[in-house]
Amino acid sequence: MPLLADKTAIVTGGSSGIGRAIALKFAAKGANVVIADTVEQPIEGGDSTVELIHSAGGDAVYIRTDISDWSAVDALVGATVAQFGRLDVLVNNAAIYTSTNLIETTPEQWSRVISVNLTGFFCCSKRAVMQMLIQSPVNEVRGRIINISSQHGMVACPGDFPYSVSKGGIVQMTRQIAVDHADDLIVCNAIAPGKIITGKPGVANDPDALDYSRHRTPWPRLGTPNDVAGAALFLASDMASYVTGINLMVDGGWMAG
Numbered sequence: 713m714p715l716l717a718d719k720t721a722i723v724t725g726g727s728s729g730i731g732r733a734i735a736l737k738f739a740a741k742g743a744n745v746v747i748a749d750t751v752e753q754p755i756e757g758g759d760s761t762v763e764l765i766h767s768a769g770g771d772a773v774y775i776r777t778d779i780s781d782w783s784a785v786d787a788l789v790g791a792t793v794a795q796f797g798r799l800d801v802l803v804n805n806a807a808i809y810t811s812t813n814l815i816e817t818t819p820e821q822w823s824r825v826i827s828v829n830l831t832g833f834f835c836c837s838k839r840a841v842m843q844m845l846i847q848s849p850v851n852e853v854r855g856r857i858i859n860i861s862s863q864h865g866m867v868a869c870p871g872d873f874p875y876s877v878s879k880g881g882i883v884q885m886t887r888q889i890a891v892d893h894a895d896d897l898i899v900c901n902a903i904a905p906g907k908i909i910t911g912k913p914g915v916a917n918d919p920d921a922l923d924y925s926r927h928r929t930p931w932p933r934l935g936t937p938n939d940v941a942g943a944a945l946f947l948a949s950d951m952a953s954y955v956t957g958i959n960l961m962v963d964g965g966w967m968a969g
C-alpha cells in the first residue's frame with residue numbers, strides 16, 4: 713500500500729515551489745490532493761501541479777483560495793470533504809514576505825503579511841480542526857496539520873521584520889494546536905526549511921542572499937523543494953506516530969551552527 717493511500721490532503725500555496733513539491737510527493741504516494749492557491753500557474757513555469765498529478769495517474773483538484781479570507785477557507789474545506797469524504801492532512805504552506813525592516817515596513821505591508829502568514833494559518837487550521845473533530849480516527853489519528861515555518865522563525869531574518877515575526881508565531885501556533893488538540897487525536901507539527909531554491913520573485917534569489925545562505929549552511933548545497941517534501945511525507949504518514957508539537961528543521965544544518 714502506498715504510504716498515503718486513502719488519505720486526502722489540502723496543500724496551501726501548492727501551485728509553486730515547496731507546496732508544489734509536497735503536493736506532487738503526496739499524490740505519488742497515493743493521496744487525493746487539493747491545491748489551495750490564489751493562482752494556478754506555477755511561478756517557476758511549466759504545467760500546473762494538478763496537470764502533473766493527473767498525467768501521472770493521480771487524483772488532484774485546484775480550488776482558488778486566498779487563505780486570509782475565512783469564507784474562502786470555509787468553502788475550501790467544505791468542497792474537499794464533499795469530493796473526497798474527509799480531510800486527513802492540512803499543509804499550511806502559502807506565505808508572503810516583504811524584505812523590509814521595522815522602519816521600512818508600512819502598516820499596509822505589516823497587515824498583509826500577518827493576514828496571510830498568521831491569520832491565513834489560523835483560518836485553515838481552525839476550519840480543518842472543525843472537520844477533523846467530526847471524523848473518526850484512523851490508526852489513532854483524526855487528522856494531521858503540517859505548518860511550514862522557517863529557520864527565520866527561530867533566529868532573525870536580516871532585514872525582513874514582518875516575515876520573521878510571522879514565522880515565530882507559526883512555531884508557537886504549532887505547539888498550541890498540538891497541546892490543545894492532543895486529546896482530540898489531532899496531530900500538529902511544523903517543518904522549518906532552511907534556504908530552499910524556488911522560483912519566487914523578489915530578493916530571495918539575489919546573488920547576495922544566496923551567498924549569505926551558502927555561508928550559513930554547513931551542508932555543501934542549498935535545499936530543494938523535494939528536501940522539504942520528504943519531511944512532509946513523513947509527518948503526513950502513519951510513520952510519524954507519537955510525534956506532535958515539533959518544528960522539524962530541514963536546513964542543511966543552518967540552525968546547528
Ligand SMILES: NC(=O)c1ccc[n+]([C@@H]2O[C@H](COP(=O)([O-])OP(=O)(O)OC[C@H]3O[C@@H](n4cnc5c(N)ncnc54)[C@H](O)[C@@H]3O)[C@@H](O)[C@H]2O)c1
Nearest residue numbers: 725728729730749750778779805806807862907908910912
Ligand atoms: N524558499 C525558502 O528558502 C524558504 C525557507 C524557509 C521557509 N519557506 C517557507 O516555505 C513556504 C513556501 O515557500 P516557497 O519558497 O515555495 O514560496 P513561493 O513564493 O515559491 O510559493 C508560495 C505559493 O503560495 C501562494 N500564495 C501566496 N499568497 C497566498 C494566499 N494568500 N493564499 C493562497 N496561496 C497564496 C503563491 O501563489 C505561491 O504559489 C512558505 O511558507 C515560506 O515562508 C521557504
